[in-house]
Amino acid sequence: MSVEILSNLQQESRRLFIAGSAMAAGDLRLTKLLPSIQKLGESSPVFKRLAGAVEELLGANREESAVKLLELSTLLSAILYTQGKTETEGEAIRVQGSGIGLKTESTYRKLHPFIEALTTKGQGRLEQIRTSFEDGSFLDLRALPAVCSALDDSYAEIPDFVQNNLIPAFGEAAVPVLRNQLNLQGGKGDGRRLLLLHQQLRSSMIELVTEAAVGGAPEIKIAAITILGEYPEQESLLLELSLERRKEVRSAAYFSLAKLGTSAAEQRLYEAAVSKDREIAVEPIQQCASSVLLSRLIVFGGEALQRYSAQEGTARTESVEQIATVIRCLEGSGSQTAQEAYSFIRTLLTTKGFLVQETENVQESAAELLLELDWEEADHFAIELSDNYKGPFIRYGFRAAFKLLSPENVYNRFVDVLGNGKSRAAKQLLMAIKELAEAQSRSEEEYEGYGAVQERQWDSRWIQQFIRLEQTELVSLFAQRPDREITDYLTAKLQAARLNDWNVLEILLTLFRIRYKDAPERFMDILEKGSVRNMYYLSWQHARLLAYMPKAYAERLRAFAEKVTYESVRNEVVAIIEAVEQKPDELNEESGRSVWRWIKSKMS
């Protein structure tokens, strides 16, 4: 009773504070309260004082009112502070401790910034979280709830780091918190929670997982389905889920079915591949890599080809799509069904009606697959293809031939294709040669610079063709020694060139590589007449070329260095020149690579 009156009085005085004490004189509501306070005052001196204070306020004039209101409120709040309730009604349940036994010893200076980083927004948070992870101070009971909540952070790298590093470090201790925070109707963070819980609890939480897979929000459903892929007994549920309306859910179900690899699962994947779902079924089928499934798909591909030949218009496009799907499914694992795959592709690429412009993409991927099969018959067929239908197959035919035939045979078979280099087939062939040659030269110099193709593997006549067709890049790759024909061609290309031109550097490096005796002079020439002003960065090619220079050029090189505008570049150049001056004579006879190695050791 008295507490109620006090709080009523508190309400009124608060109201007057807001309205202003000027309104207090004779205030109606306050006047109404007065008698009950006075009554309480008869038995209690405190209430008597309170009643007095109220009366004074009611009777005060405008000037005094403020003092009186403050006095009343001071008295009132002092009383109220002694009346605070501490007991709560209701049924009490003892709190069960989960006893995860984590320490609470990280100091404020370490823990506070970490928790701030996890719970606020702004820059530099991931950096802080990483630091705390590295010094171990994150492993603290007080950080755990914030760590688990950070799975919902909108800056994706933080939940990633939390999921992959922090929570696994907490291990089992994180389970009660994750479980508490898990909301099956939530978002992506809850999907992560489900995965993390499963890492700890494994099969003991399978019921929760199935519940999430059936009734959870999409993100959680997908996480749950991913987990189900580890449990063969969940096959029927997964089959059911693979019929869901949402595409993402179906896709996750296909992946999990692929992991299961049971016959029912394969059946379902087959159905998906031959239906509208083929786009999302391809990858799971590649992962599944079941030869039974692939054989069925090859049969289906064959049927599709027959339908293609019999059809018109859109129905025809559909068949092309189906064939494309089968080929994509075979990518990566086609070799285990090489025989069947080969005969399918053979039929496909010998069906005249299929070899039209609309299906070119499919033809190319089929040809690519042919080489991938790693099957001699298939390679022979690829060469055959390039004979008969030069078009898009020339590249694949060339690669197969390179594998199977002698260099001389390869040359004889393909040289006529080049013609004047303008035809589509010629371009395709040059591209195929370039691909192969570059791969070879790269492995040769271990990515350290420009190398050459392996001489034994190529017919020596190729380079003349390249010179004829002005394929400078290929000439550089194929040049092995300073033959007149080659050096004439390359030096001609150097005319009217600028130093920073990438092409020029390549040519110069090639000239040095094949030990063309004029190479230093040519380089010096270009340096001296070149626009040194533009040299604001010393590329590795420049550095190499400088290092290859013979001692005799030291003076001219120094003169050149004087003119370099940028100081940092100039310093680098001078350092190399100094090394060159100390170069032992016998090194000049060595290959470029060992010269460079010596210079490098000199400079470090």
Place this chain on the structure above:
Amino acid sequence: MATITEAYVDSLAPTAGAIKNGRDLVKKNSFQLLNETDDRTLLFGECKGSGKDPYRCSVDFMNEGSPVFRCSCPSRQFPCKHALGLLYARALGKAFATAEMPQDIADKRDKAEKREEKKKEAAAADPGDSVKPKRKVNKSALVKKIAVQLDGLGLLEKLVLQLTLSGLGSVDKKTLQMIEEQAKQLGNHYIPGAQAGLREFVMIMQQSEIDREAVYTDAMEQLLALRALTKKGKAYLEQRAADPESPMETDTNLEELLGHAWQLAELREYGRVQKDAELLQLAFMCYTDEARGEFADTGWWIDLGTGHIRVTRHLRPFRAARALREEDTFHAVVKTEELFLYPGELNPRVRWENATFREPGESDYAKIKSLAAASFPDVIKQVKNVIKNPLADKSPVMLVAFQSIEQIDGKLVLRDRAGKQLQLEDFQGNGRTTTALVSLLGEEELKDQAALVMFRHHLDDNRLSAQLMSMVTDSRIIRLLY
């Protein structure tokens, strides 16, 4: 020399960055030389720096409680990372070779000794002064100062009355600007505490409009507090003006609220010194006080002798925050010969100048549990008696013994031996939810332990509740807040 623990070195470091840098020096093996003297009072070494010559650093434990750090590096941080690294190297068990003390340090020691002697001599020569350390007070200056202070309080009082008269509802941007101006003026009246109180009022009123009602409640309380401060402050200052010889107020924190910064000499003069105290920190937190423009590194400690909860408050004004040492959680037991007690009620602020440290053990935890207040009603009574005073600290911290932790309607309560309750809650100002951590503790840790709690009264629904800050069990201190 006392054993050097990592925690001890951490505590010497001025900032978190210095801890990391010091440790890194050891990790990267940057010390080319680690030496100590025969008597083990001096550690010295050489540390590789960016320059050609290594830095020569040393830590001198001549006076065990306050080591002297020296280093040839130009860093302004003190102690610098090299001196800290030297100590980490010792704490982490690196090998120190015994060597002669370098001459320059020996010279410095001599000089320091001579200084000490001189001091002693001076003290001996003038025994009158040391027996009666009362400092002379310039009376006329004091009277003048008090007059100015009274002037300021008068200004403040007028303002409070004016605000009450016109009502909080009428306070608009313009009024707040006017109050801000007034607060600036109060700066000339030697009452920085009162000035900050007024600033706080402005800040309360400037809070977002979302919860206007709560803002009014807070603003009203702040007005009441300002009113009480002007009233009591005036009475006190008038009395002192009339009798400048009368002692300063030390029973309550009135002087501090007006803005007086107590000096240790003053505290000693008023006998506010406790001999041979042992303290253990139970909680630590850094508050940002916008109204005063400073960070307050706050530690709550238990006096292992008396069971009182003491507070250390290290204030770092925003402007100087960079150059000042940041305090941190402290795990060791602090032993000090002289503990200075600031005037205050339940949780008086303390300070010490020299201290030694030791690791806490199970006997300390048992001691703390035995010191915890067993009866909630007694504690609550004590708390209420303090917070009813408008000038009191409204969130006192107490150590209570509880029997169990229970849940009623989703709310946590502590229950004492007699079955009485204390409702637990998370206060926004502390920025962390500690109730969520309770269910993660061990079953045993939830039964019959001691809890450090902070109280707060809610005027709106008339409840007194508490936030769990830390718990003390037989084997450890569980720090839930920080």
